[in-house]
Amino acid sequence: xxxxxxxxxxxxxxxxxxxxxxxxxxxxxxxxxxxxxxxxxxxxxxxxxxxxxxxxxxxxxxxxxxxxxxxxxxxxxxxxxxxxxxxxxxxxxxxxxxxxxxxxxxxxxxxxxxxxxxxxxxxxxxxxxxxxxxxxxxxxxxxxxxxxxxxxxxxxxxxxxxxxxxxxxxxxxxxxxxxxxxxxxxxxxxxxxxxxxxxxxxxxxxxxxxxxxxxxxxxxxxxxxxxxxxxxxxxxxxxxxxxxxxxxxxxxxxxxxxxxxxxxxxxxxxxxxxxxxxxxxxxxxxxxxxxxxxxxxxxxxxxxxxxxxxxxxxxxxxxxxxxxxxxxxxxxxxxxxxxxxxxxxxxxxxxxxxxxxxxxxxxxxxxxxxxxxxxxxxxxxxxxxxxxxxxxxxxxxxxxxxxxxxxxxxxxxxxxxxxxxxxxxxxxxxxxxxxxxxxxxxxxxxxxxxxxxxxxxxxxxxxxxxxxxxxxxxxxxxxxxxxxxxxxxxxxxxxxxxxxxxxxxxxxxxxxxxxxxxxxxxxxxxxxxxxxxxxxxxxxxxxxxxxxxxxxxxxxxxxxxxxxxxxxxxxxxxxxxxxxxxxxxxxxxxxxxxxxxx
Amino acid sequence: xxxxxxxxxxxxxxxxxxxxxxxxxxxxxxxxxxxxxxxxxxxxxxxxxxxxxxxxxxxxxxxxxxxxxxxxxxxxxxxxxxxxxxxxxxxxxxxxxxxxxxxxxxxxxxxxxxxxxxxxxxxxxxxxxxxxxxxxxxxxxxxxxxxxxxxxxxxxxxxxxxxxxxxxxxxxxxxxxxxxxxxxxxxxxxxxxxxxxxxxxxxxxxxxxxxxxxxxxxxxxxxxxxxxxxxxxxxxxxxxxxxxxxxxxxxxxxxxxxxxxxxxxxxxxxxxxxxxxxxxxxxxxxxxxxxxxxxxxxxxxxxxxxxxxxxxxxxxxxxxxxxxxxxxxxxx
Numbered sequence: 063x064x065x066x067x068x069x070x071x072x073x074x075x076x077x078x079x080x081x082x083x084x085x086x087x088x089x090x091x092x093x094x095x096x097x098x099x100x101x102x103x104x105x106x107x108x109x110x111x112x113x114x115x116x117x118x119x120x121x122x123x124x125x126x127x128x129x130x131x132x133x134x135x136x137x138x139x140x141x142x143x144x145x146x147x148x149x150x151x152x153x154x155x156x157x158x159x160x161x162x163x164x165x166x167x168x169x170x171x172x173x174x175x176x177x178x179x180x181x182x183x184x185x186x187x188x189x190x191x192x193x194x195x196x197x198x199x200x201x202x203x204x205x206x207x208x209x210x211x212x213x214x215x216x217x218x219x220x221x222x223x224x225x226x227x228x229x230x231x232x233x234x235x236x237x238x239x240x241x242x243x244x245x246x247x248x249x250x251x252x253x254x255x256x257x258x259x260x261x262x263x264x265x266x267x268x269x270x271x272x273x274x275x276x277x278x279x280x281x282x283x284x285x286x287x288x289x290x291x292x293x294x295x296x297x298x299x300x301x302x303x304x305x306x307x308x309x310x311x312x313x314x315x316x317x318x319x320x321x322x323x324x325x326x327x328x329x330x331x332x333x334x335x336x337x338x339x340x341x342x343x344x345x346x347x348x349x350x351x352x353x354x355x356x357x358x359x360x361x362x363x364x365x366x367x368x369x370x371x372x373x374x375x376x377x378x379x380x381x382x383x384x385x386x387x388x389x390x391x392x393x394x395x396x397x398x399x400x401x402x403x404x405x406x407x408x409x410x411x412x413x414x415x416x417x418x419x420x421x422x423x424x425x426x427x428x429x430x431x432x433x434x435x436x437x438x439x440x441x442x443x444x445x446x447x448x449x450x451x452x453x454x455x456x457x458x459x460x461x462x463x464x465x466x467x468x469x470x471x472x473x474x475x476x477x478x479x480x481x482x483x484x485x486x487x488x489x490x491x492x493x494x495x496x497x498x499x500x501x502x503x504x505x506x507x508x509x510x511x512x513x514x515x516x517x518x519x520x521x522x523x524x525x526x527x528x529x530x531x532x533x534x535x536x537x538x539x540x541x542x543x544x545x546x547x548x549x550x551x552x553x554x555x556x557x558x559x560x561x562x563x564x565x566x567x568x569x570x571x572x573x574x575x576x577x578x579x580x581x582x583x584x585x586x587x588x589x590x591x592x593x594x595x596x597x598x599x600x601x602x603x604x605x606x607x608x609x610x611x612x613x614x615x616x617x618x619x620x621x622x623x624x625x626x627x628x629x630x631x632x633x634x635x636x637x638x639x640x641x642x643x644x645x646x647x648x649x650x651x652x653x654x655x656x657x658x659x660x
Numbered sequence: 661x662x663x664x665x666x667x668x669x670x671x672x673x674x675x676x677x678x679x680x681x682x683x684x685x686x687x688x689x690x691x692x693x694x695x696x697x698x699x700x701x702x703x704x705x706x707x708x709x710x711x712x713x714x715x716x717x718x719x720x721x722x723x724x725x726x727x728x729x730x731x732x733x734x735x736x737x738x739x740x741x742x743x744x745x746x747x748x749x750x751x752x753x754x755x756x757x758x759x760x761x762x763x764x765x766x767x768x769x770x771x772x773x774x775x776x777x778x779x780x781x782x783x784x785x786x787x788x789x790x791x792x793x794x795x796x797x798x799x800x801x802x803x804x805x806x807x808x809x810x811x812x813x814x815x816x817x818x819x820x821x822x823x824x825x826x827x828x829x830x831x832x833x834x835x836x837x838x839x840x841x842x843x844x845x846x847x848x849x850x851x852x853x854x855x856x857x858x859x860x861x862x863x864x865x866x867x868x869x870x871x872x873x874x875x876x877x878x879x880x881x882x883x884x885x886x887x888x889x890x891x892x893x894x895x896x897x898x899x900x901x902x903x904x905x906x907x908x909x910x911x912x913x914x915x916x917x918x919x920x921x922x923x924x925x926x927x928x929x930x931x932x933x934x935x936x937x938x939x940x941x942x943x944x945x946x947x948x949x950x951x952x953x954x955x956x957x958x959x960x961x962x963x964x965x966x967x968x969x970x971x972x973x974x975x976x977x978x979x980x981x982x983x984x985x986x987x988x989x990x991x992x
Contacts, residue, residue, distance in 0.1 A: 211697070269846055331848065490952040491945040492965065497903045498941035500934050506903075507928050510874070524925075524932040527727065527913040591824055617824040637742030637827055639712045 090114070091122060091168055092161050110173065120158065123169040143167060146235065148414055149210065152352070153203035155223065155233040174231045179219035179283075181228075187287030190318055194347060197281050199230040201345070202353040204277060205336045207235050208270045209355070211409060217276035218256040254296065255279065255289050259304045259328045271330035274339070278325030285318055286311055290326065304328065317344030366391050366408075369415065376414045382407055500526060539611040540650060546573070546600055546608055553598060553610065556652040573600040578618060579645055581637075591617030594641055598649075612649070614642040672854055680854045687852030688991045694847050695802040695987070700795065700818050700834050703842045712737050712830050715745050715775045719756060722748060722775060727916060732909050735817045735830045736775060744828045746792040747817050750891075750908040752778050754882055757915060759785050761879055761923060787886060794819040797831045801839055805984050808836060812889065814963075814981065836980040837963060843987075844958035853950035857967075857978070863986055864946065864967055864976045871896045871974065874903070874928035878914065881906045881927045894966060894974055895927060902966055902974045905941045910934060943968050946975070950983070 089096040094111035100121060101108050109122045140162065147157045159170040178196065182188070188196075200222070207214065214221070214235050223231045254262055258275035282290040290308035293299040302308070306328035310319050321344050324334040339345055340355065373387050390407045496502055542549050550573070557564060557577055564577040575598040582592040595615035603609050638644035672680075711729055713722050715738045726732060738745035759781045760770045773781070782788070793811045795804050797818040808816050818831040844850055857864050870884050871894050881893050885908055895904040906927050913933040914922055922930065942965045944953065956962060967976040 331845075335848075491948055492952055492956050493943050494940035495902060495904070495943050495966070496940075498905060498938075500936050500938050503904060503928075503931055503934075507874075507932060510928075524929060526936045527916055527933055528935065590826060636739045637825075638739065639714075639737035639744075639830055641825070 092159075092170075094120060094122060094170065096122070111170075119173045121171050121173045123171055125167045125169065127165055127167060140167065143169065145410060146212070148410060149207065149212070149235065151203050151206045153199040153230050153232060154207065154235055155231045171233070172231065174223035174225045174233075176224040177219060178222040178224050178230060181224060182284060182287065188284050190285065190315060191348070193281065193284035194345070196230050196284060197277070198345065198349055198353055200232065200277055200280065201336060201339055202355070203230070203232050203235075204273050205340065205355055208273070208336055213270050214273050214276075215261070217273055217280065219280075222280065254299060254303070255291055257303065258330065259306065260330050262300050262303055269330070270336065271333050274325055274333055274336060275330075277339075278322060281318075281325070282308075282322055285314060285322075315344070317342075321345060366394055366412070372411065372415050376411055382410070387411060539609050540653070541603070542608045542610065543606055544608075546602070549600060549608060549610065550575075552653060552656055553649075556649055556656055559656075560648060560652055574598070576615070581641055581645065589619060591619045593618040593620055594645060596642070596645065612642075612646045675854070677859075683852045684855045684860075685991045687849040688987055690849040690852075691843055691847050691987050692802065694843065694849070695805060695839075696800050698801050698842075699799060700797040700801060700804055700832075703801065703834060703838055704797070704832055708832065710735075710830065710832055713748060713775060714739055717775050719753075719773045719775060719778070720771065723753065723912060723916065727912055732912070733815055733833060735833060737830065738776075742827065744794065744817065744819055744830055747813075747815065747833065748775060748778075749815070750911060751788070751886070753911055753915065754886055754908065755781055755785060755787055757879075757882055757911060757923065758787075758886065793817075795834075796820060801842075802988070804834055805836075805839060805988055809981065809985055809988065812981075814891065836984055837957070837961070840954070840957050840980055840983060844954040850954040851951050853954065856947050856949055857944075857953075858946035860950075860986065860990070863982065863990070864978060867976055869894065869974065869977060872906070872927055873897070875926045877923075878906070878925050878927045878930035879923045882911060882923075891979075892964060892977075893927075894977070896974055899971075900973045902941075902943065902968055902972060904928075904931060905966065906931065907963075941966060943972075944978070945969065950986075953978070953983070 091111065093114050095114050097110045097112055097119075099107060100110050107124045109124065110119065111122050112119050140160075143157075143160050147160060150156065155174065156172040157169055158172065161168040161170065200217075204214065204217075212235055214232070216234065217232070221233045223233055225231055256276045256279045258272040261272050279290055291299060291302045293302060306326060308326065310322060314322075321334075321339070321342050324342075325339070327333040334342075337355075368388065368391055373384055376382055376387060377384055387407055391411065394408060497506060544552075553575060554564075557575070560579070562577045562579045564575050567575065576595070577598060578593045578595045580592060581594040582590070595618055597613040597615045599611045599613065601609045601611060675683075709729075711725065711731065711734050713725065713734045713736055715736050722734070726734065733747055733749045736745040736748055737743075755778070756770060756773065760766070762785060793807055793813055794817040795807055797820055804816055808814065815833050815835040817833050820829045820831050821827070822829050870888050870890070872881050872884065874895055874897075876895075884893050885891070892905050892907040894902055895906060897903050910931065910933070913935065914925075914930055916933075922933075939960065942956065942960075942962045944965045944967055946967060946969075953965065956965075964977055964979045966974060967978060969975055
């Protein structure tokens with residue numbers, strides 16, 4: 063058992079259940095004593111806590127499962143958080159552990175007390191050398207994560223922390239991936255000043271380029287002491303960002319100006335890449351060795367060695383089966399090009415291989431059959447090193463040359479760095495065939511008719527099809543100008559006609575109906591849910607104008623007594639492609655019939 | 661270096677053929693890895709419209725729905741089996757047209773035909789059945805591409821399973837165009853594909869191109885589409901110059917409203933029905949490179965490029981399948 067036991071009261075020697083003196087066990091999560099609430103982040107509460115044995119301070123990020131993406135994504139979310147745990151970089155807040163309960167996912171993370179931006183606010187704009195040091199640390203951390211296929215997407219002041227030695231620690235890497243779209247939008251709207259144009263315009267795909275933009279804004283703020291894009295009126299701010307309009311103060315050096323201009327480029331394809339930044343002369347000045355990315359070129363087709371400790375650690379943290387891992391490595395070694403969907407396991411394996419401390423902890427953990435908490439305690443702090451020492455990270459650096467599949471992609475970017483922008487080649491001969499354009503074709507047809515001496519001008523008789531007039535208009539819910547109580551009455555009547563059941567409404571939720579319907583087809587598998595739940599809500603849009611909104615509320619399985627009356631057997635003997643829309647449609651049709659009769 | 665060669669053409673001309681070939685190889689491999697690392701879900705936008713048709717719907721109504729919504733295919737749902745029932749594509753409408761042309765006395769039958777009945781039509785004129793290939797959206801794009809190439813389909817439905825009801829869910833339909841556009845938007849490596857297409861072995865192969873002239877009856881052109889299993893027939897003049905193209909999608913405008921009376925039109929007249937916003941046919945020459953072709957895909961909607969010579973004479977065609985096939989299997 064742990065050494066911590068010696069501190070316990072002798073008569074309370076019941077092992078782990080006993081509490082520290084003077085400590086409220088209710089304020090404890092795992093082996094962490096909660097000290098205070100640090101704040102409410104975009105992903106839930108953040109609390110400061112202390113490991114009860116080592117006294118190491120940590121932050122606990124408590125994610126309520128309800129705020130997570132759709133419930134069916136839960137498995138993926140947990141997997142992704144576990145993946146984040148494998149990341150180790152001196153300038154990224156470490157995720158030490160993940161504690162999962164039914165309602166919450168608790169991330170135990172490194173605690174850094176200060177924010178970079180409080181520092182800027184105190185000091186005003188920085189000398190270029192000082193800003194460069196912070197910027198190099200930020201870019202090195204971003205490069206490390208991109209190499210491991212993680213994009214931050216939400217780099218902003220709140221996520222840039224400082225430790226006691228004034229080293230940057232980036233928080234929340236990879237978290238934007240696991241949130242629902244809606245939630246992400248909400249949080250990023252908090253400070254859109256740092257968001258890339260393609261993020262605010264909701265483009266198809268926001269890749270690693272978005273982090274380059276945000277880093278550019280951060281560099282600008284450090285160098286100039288103000289935001290490049292700012293406006294109190296959000297639409298105006300969005301416009302400034304999407305047009306990429308900002309000014310560069312004259313006091314900036316040419317090198318700094320040049321780098322900023324290449325980072326704050328609206329088109330993500332023309333924006334400088336992380337690797338190109340690392341090649342930039344202004345950036346490279348006084349770059350410490352430990353921040354250089356590993357040389358990736360030698361490792362392209364290197365075989366992956368099988369290490370039992372790494373495998374053990376991986377199956378403990380990520381839950382992969384050992385055979386599964388072995389299988390993937392063998393496949394890779396047989397033919398590195400054949401890798402397809404199993405990339406995920408391989409990536410995790412290579413990350414784990416670099417993460418020596420975690421592998422060691424996991425092995426120790428297994429050998430000693432100890433309870434998890436000791437191994438999850440943060441590694442001791444490296445005192446005496448003013449900057450992150452080469453010793454703490456240097457261990458990892460040589461191993462980082464292992465050949466993650468994603469790494470090969472970054473190799474090609476280095477080749478690309480020397481190629482000018484070829485997207486618009488003047489000597490391209492790609493063209494639109496003029497005679498294929500409808501107006502020219504029509505003229506051509508009329509002309510050939512005339513040449514043939516045909517009087518019947520067929521061209522004027524055949525008009526083009528038009529799609530425009532037929533455009534369907536879509537509406538949300540149904541609108542009504544009746545009295546709200548009448549509307550509710552109509553809905554209850556329609557529900558009754560359709561054989562639905564509903565819960566008695568409470569005082570607070572007078573305008574919400576919680577309803578359930580039988581929805582089951584004959585060929586249902588056993589234990590398939592047979593009731594669909596729906597929430598119907600009445601909103602006031604403006605005086606005398608109301609909206610009835612329908613919301614899917616999940617499924618339920620209720621075992622019926624055989625005597626229960628069967629409702630609508632014919633109608634429900636089959637299963638629609640969209641059961642919720644199907645039921646909502648039936649309800650709307652029923653409401654329409656009622657309103658016609660009344 | 662970037663500064664010294666500001667003109668991209670000069671830069672390319674300064675490259676040795678070996679260097680171009682080497683970069684091309686690396687570029688193709690990188691795009692392939694990209695396709696392996698992304699899933700169909702990655703391609704889907706945050707919100708989109710999906711239209712699924714019930715198989716009990718009349719064929720003529722389904723045609724109107726496609727035209728109204730400006731789409732060319734729709735997943736089908738069979739309410740009786742409560743399952744996904746394949747993909748309605750342009751070939752199905754072409755089959756109906758051919759059936760009607762063979763059996764003009766069955767007008768009543770064709771008029772009242774439901775999507776369920778398409779199978780009978782397919783049997784009657786002995787053509788391929790409705791496409792039922794599908795893929796799970798969490799599978800890699802690479803697998804989706806392979807499946808499409810194997811089945812010769814240009815689009816593939818994404819089918820998932822509802823966790824609670826264990827029923828199939830039609831998530832979306834992935835097209836070759838969407839995949840290539842996604843690659844063009846996100847893969848900088850497309851800029852490395854600098855080899856002129858004439859030098860890519862087997863890429864612009866000597867395909868036996870079927871052509872027609874402006875006066876060819878449109879029904880003959882429609883027959884050619886099925887016989888050759890292609891999605892377009894180029895229209896050339898007496899000198900072999902390309903002047904227009906009849907595409908499978910053009911049959912929708914031809915039979916709109918369930919009218920099958922226009923089948924005796926010439927293809928030139930039939931093309932007068934084309935919507936006015938049609939953006940035109942893309943052409944290129946043997947000197948063009950995949951880098952610029954991909955850039956064109958990024959900027960505009962295109963489904964094939966016709967290769968012409970200096971005089972505008974038709975040489976060959978490059979379809980999206982050709983490009984995907986090259987990215988997936990070429991340069992090995």
